[in-house]
Amino acid sequence: MKKSIGAKTLACPAPAWVIGTYDRNGKPNAMTAAWAGICCSTPPCVSVSLRKATYSYACILENEAFTVNIPSEDHVRETDYFGIASGRDENKFEATGLTPVKSGLVSAPYIEEFPLVLECKLLHSFEIGLHTMFVGEILDIKAEESVLDEKELPEIGKVRPLVYGTGDRTYYGVGKSLGKAFSIGKNR
């Protein structure tokens, strides 16, 4: 039996990604975003929605670039901190001890310690409401060699990314394999 629970942002799963930017003084900044996802295959694009009030908002517009840094389970505390503190008040890289690496492709830093990072050039910004959606073209992905399979694709079981639960505002790991896509649906 279904029950109405109102108009809320309670879809799941959501990612917990860290967006890397430079501010106007060249200080590296990082902010956690869960209102995000892949949004196009060609060109390969991700979308990330931020509130105008965030420090990262102006940083993205200033540089027309950002990185998407995918944390592993090992960095769940730093990821949460990146979503609590503001780059206006703190140097979040100094506070966490994580290393900002200047991308060679776009004007944004990526996080050395995270297993998978996307270097993105800003393609569009769309005003939706409280959030502005930034669409970035993925110019390259840098991956730790240790998370790649024999085809040089990142294995989710090795990346161990975070899943954000919107209902209980809790981070989760990825669980067990349930079957191959474009395959198990052929034999129902």
Added chain:
Amino acid sequence: MKKSIGAKTLACPAPAWVIGTYDRNGKPNAMTAAWAGICCSTPPCVSVSLRKATYSYACILENEAFTVNIPSEDHVRETDYFGIASGRDENKFEATGLTPVKSGLVSAPYIEEFPLVLECKLLHSFEIGLHTMFVGEILDIKAEESVLDEKELPEIGKVRPLVYGTGDRTYYGVGKSLGKAFSIGKNR
């Protein structure tokens, strides 16, 4: 040591959601989408990116509405089928035996058997490239009572949604809890 793996849509985690629509003849259709996510808190919105070639693409534009149906692990095979077959050739609800329920709020059907469904009115459509991004305002969420916690919020451990692994194109469950958001980052 990081390695360049090229410009690809290999971010993770991604969701595996099923988009419900009516075609011009009122036939219910359903299609799996992983290029999707929450994109605004106020108004509450989700974005879903589809290729123009899909049958659902015209259905969304025709009705200016869609539903986002969040499958549980129990429906991983049906979810995969919804991503393989086309509504042009098949009645996917008849093929799966799942039940389309007409939304009372928008011109789109939701899937009775799935634990969590979002009823969405089309707000924007943005051309990104191969994919068009549809932004839908969430007018209501219908949830199975069995997946709600004491605050009437969906518990991810009870919803048991699918996580799509973009590298190995495999469905996964959600794993263990790693800590509370807006909390564990305070004490690093």
